[in-house]
Amino acid sequence: MISLKAQAIKPSATLAITAKAKEMKEQGKEVYLFGAGEPDFPTPLNVKKIGIKAIEENYSYYTAVAGSNELKKAVQEKFRRDNNLEYNLDEITCGAGGKQILFNAFISLLNKGDEAILASPYWVSYIEQINFAEGKPVIVKTTGDFKLKASQVEKALTKKTKVLLLNSPNNPTGAIIDEKELKKISEIAVQNNLTVLSDEVYEPFVYEGKHKSIAGFGKEIKEKTLVINAVSKTYSMTGWRLGYCAGPKELINAMNKIQAHSTSNACSISQKAAAEALTGQQESVQEMKNAFQKRRDLMASMLNSMKGIKCDIPGGAFYCFPDISETGMNSTEFASKLLEETGVTVIPGIEFGNDKCVRLSYATKEETIKNGMQKMKEWVEKK
Numbered sequence: 001m002i003s004l005k006a007q008a009i010k011p012s013a014t015l016a017i018t019a020k021a022k023e024m025k026e027q028g029k030e031v032y033l034f035g036a037g038e039p040d041f042p043t044p045l046n047v048k049k050i051g052i053k054a055i056e057e058n059y060s061y062y063t064a065v066a067g068s069n070e071l072k073k074a075v076q077e078k079f080r081r082d083n084n085l086e087y088n089l090d091e092i093t094c095g096a097g098g099k100q101i102l103f104n105a106f107i108s109l110l111n112k113g114d115e116a117i118l119a120s121p122y123w124v125s126y127i128e129q130i131n132f133a134e135g136k137p138v139i140v141k142t143t144g145d146f147k148l149k150a151s152q153v154e155k156a157l158t159k160k161t162k163v164l165l166l167n168s169p170n171n172p173t174g175a176i177i178d179e180k181e182l183k184k185i186s187e188i189a190v191q192n193n194l195t196v197l198s199d200e201v202y203e204p205f206v207y208e209g210k211h212k213s214i215a216g217f218g219k220e221i222k223e224k225t226l227v228i229n230a231v232s233k234t235y236s237m238t239g240w241r242l243g244y245c246a247g248p249k250e251l252i253n254a255m256n257k258i259q260a261h262s263t264s265n266a267c268s269i270s271q272k273a274a275a276e277a278l279t280g281q282q283e284s285v286q287e288m289k290n291a292f293q294k295r296r297d298l299m300a301s302m303l304n305s306m307k308g309i310k311c312d313i314p315g316g317a318f319y320c321f322p323d324i325s326e327t328g329m330n331s332t333e334f335a336s337k338l339l340e341e342t343g344v345t346v347i348p349g350i351e352f353g354n355d356k357c358v359r360l361s362y363a364t365k366e367e368t369i370k371n372g373m374q375k376m377k378e379w380v381e382k383k
């Protein structure tokens, strides 16, 4: 009954681990969850209030596919304020999360066999989405500090390369591409006529210095780049499902056509709330970042205190991606045994294209980090 296309999609191992952890919790066992890819903070109050008001005022009808003018103006202001980037409203579109934006972009850009270069470790959905669009993922392996280098991009180029996908700060490693390398990458993209998809959903969580978008290196690269972002992580609004992007009008138009026949506009209430999130007070973002930074330092130092575990201090996002290979286990074995024997939940790195590491989210309470890391340390050192 099921199409080959649907059959080719890999089920998520993350879900299997999370389900197992839930089952253990229901059995009354202590679990320490480090699997989540979302902030544990509530959506800011000013945003919630606007959402409630939108419901009460019956803002409950279809909007334009690309989003209301109010929201697109808020996105325009955000790019101007945070990235020094100027876009017209017809160069902006909004969808149900960063994920839908990426999906629309791949479908709009890739013909069968067109190559999309991306770095590993990568966020799991990229590969599935590129495959679904019948493109070919070309994976450039990063190791050590996990920072993508321009020379690696250059080596991966072929006549069929059409898209270059960047994700900085990166999920799962937290790595940030060095600005000098990013500039060189922008030059390579322009010279080779690549379209750059720059996934910047972790933009505010850069702990040293400030985020730099590749689109900021001049007119030529800006015209070839789709900057993708979302309110999901920045404002702790993952469930509201609101992503946005800005880039070449031709690409935006194609994406709007796809969205018009799949989901239409993103939720109207979420659009109102997102406009407030993007243009209202930004202090809550800073507070969340400060809390994450403290938790990052705590988690990374506890990981590094464990015999056989190595963890570079991640520069951004809210994940640690330690190397566990000295334990002699692969990432799946490590994650499932750790969960079964201690209740500590981590995601196997193989999910992200690296079997030597596991991913831990520090978007969780300090107390959980302290207790969970202590459990993990005792377990690792007994092995």
Ligand SMILES: Cc1ncc(COP(=O)(O)O)c(C=O)c1O
Pocket (backbone or CB within 6 Å): 037, 096, 097, 098, 099, 100, 123, 167, 170, 171, 199, 201, 230, 231, 232, 233, 238, 242, 243
């Ligand atoms: C790197 C990356 N890009 C995009 C997304 C999608 O975010 P959204 O919830 O806005 O669809 C995620 C979510 O985990 C992510 O980690």
